Amino acid sequence: MSGLDGLPVPSRNWALFLDFDGTLVDLAPKPDLVEVPAGLTGLLQKLSTQLDGALAIVTGRELCDVDGFLRLMLPGAGIHGAELRRKMGDATIVMDDSRGLADVIAELEPLIAGDPRLILQLKSAAFTLHYRLAPERETEMRDLAARAVKGHENLELMFGKMMVEVKPKGADKGTGMERLMQAPPFSTRVPVFIGDDITDEDGFKFVKNHAGLAIKVGDGTSSADHRLSSPAAVFEWLMDMSAYFERKSRR
Ligand SMILES: [Mg+2]
Numbered sequence: 001m002s003g004l005d006g007l008p009v010p011s012r013n014w015a016l017f018l019d020f021d022g023t024l025v026d027l028a029p030k031p032d033l034v035e036v037p038a039g040l041t042g043l044l045q046k047l048s049t050q051l052d053g054a055l056a057i058v059t060g061r062e063l064c065d066v067d068g069f070l071r072l073m074l075p076g077a078g079i080h081g082a083e084l085r086r087k088m089g090d091a092t093i094v095m096d097d098s099r100g101l102a103d104v105i106a107e108l109e110p111l112i113a114g115d116p117r118l119i120l121q122l123k124s125a126a127f128t129l130h131y132r133l134a135p136e137r138e139t140e141m142r143d144l145a146a147r148a149v150k151g152h153e154n155l156e157l158m159f160g161k162m163m164v165e166v167k168p169k170g171a172d173k174g175t176g177m178e179r180l181m182q183a184p185p186f187s188t189r190v191p192v193f194i195g196d197d198i199t200d201e202d203g204f205k206f207v208k209n210h211a212g213l214a215i216k217v218g219d220g221t222s223s224a225d226h227r228l229s230s231p232a233a234v235f236e237w238l239m240d241m242s243a244y245f246e247r248k249s250r251r
Helices: 040-050 061-068 101-112 133-148 174-182 198-209 233-251
Strands: 015-017 057-058 076-078 083-084 120-122 125-130 155-160 163-168 190-195 214-215 224-230
Touching: 015 174, 040 057, 040 061, 040 101, 040 233, 057 061, 057 174, 061 076, 076 174, 083 174, 101 120, 101 125, 101 133, 125 224, 133 155, 133 163, 155 198, 174 190, 174 198, 198 214, 214 233, 224 233
Parallel strands: 015 057, 015 190, 057 076, 190 214, 214 224
Antiparallel strands: 076 083, 120 125, 125 163, 155 163
């Protein structure tokens, strides 16, 4: 296998970190409307075994949310690194301080209540304000969130595709992967991260600082060295990878 789109030949010594929305599944108008492609869960399960468990989801969502879509409790970092699960099926631990979050939500909620296109996605240690259905309100939404978070020293804003997130300060996908890499089965492996959004750049930075591989899905500027065009292309590459591991193990 020469690698799809010039991607390197896979190694069973990789720790594979996968974003969810826009990477494994196509983005949807609302977060709960994403559709999981047929065969994805089985493929991830198989790859996880082939990598001795070193396959994790690194997402802005709560991990339990992704568990529900995949019907699989993969290890991972949720809420942009604020949540951690080291092994398949383990409980999720919140790692960061989200005090004051309820006050920020209470301040913001009445200000957006009049527009049903604005969606507040609540999580255990963060929340996301989605304005995908009202893109013309972007600047206003960013300003509202900035004002609401003011005075809460332990919280900060993060901007993504048609969304603004309020989350514990310092939590990002890079710190999430760093925490996963502290213990087996991830430690001592080469980190490989696939993501599609601005928020994934922290993850790309982390893997590049650890002699790993950064793969960006879709267009847009990125520090990643490699590209896959779409979630469908990611699926195809992961299928090829799994088949390659299988062929190698038979030899
Ligand atoms: Mg994404």
